[in-house]
Amino acid sequence: MMVIVLSFISAILYRLGGEFKTLYRDLGCSLVTSTAIQILANNFTLKFILANFISMGLLYGSLTTYCKIKGQEARWYNWLCTGLLYSLSAFPVCMVSGLWFGLLCRTFVLSASVMFISEMSDSVWVEECGRGGLLVLTLPLLWV
Secondary structure, three states: OHHHHHHHHHHHHHHHHHHOOHHHHHHHHHHHHHHHHHHHHOOOOHHHHHHHHHHHHHHHHHOOOOOOOOOOOOOHHHHHHHHHHHHHOOHHHHHHHOOHHHHHHHHHHHHHHHHHHHHHOOOHHHHHHHHHHHHHHOHHHHHO
16 A cells, blocks of 8 residues: 555655656655555664665666656656666665665566556656656565
């Protein structure tokens, strides 16, 4: 249930970042995703918390780009790269926890989903809320 609630919050923040200030998306989604990771992992060692903080910074950075040249229309491969960067931001968490198979699963699902929703939808609301929600919704895959 917590994953659903945090996915909804992330979706709203992602959309607010598209509508108003990108800080809602960049910082807000990063904080929500990091919180979800911490709760799902239930690991409060200093090493894990530090890795999660680094992952949060990497996600923040990945949320600032759509992997394209400014002024250019985003294509399917830009969205695939965007989803890939979102996924790989969890790399530090996986380094300390050994969730390599889960990272692989989440990378495949999140990258493909971000590309699919961005290419198939004509609604900016569906696209942005979808991408924001997927950030948290796919996190349980890390523990597969």
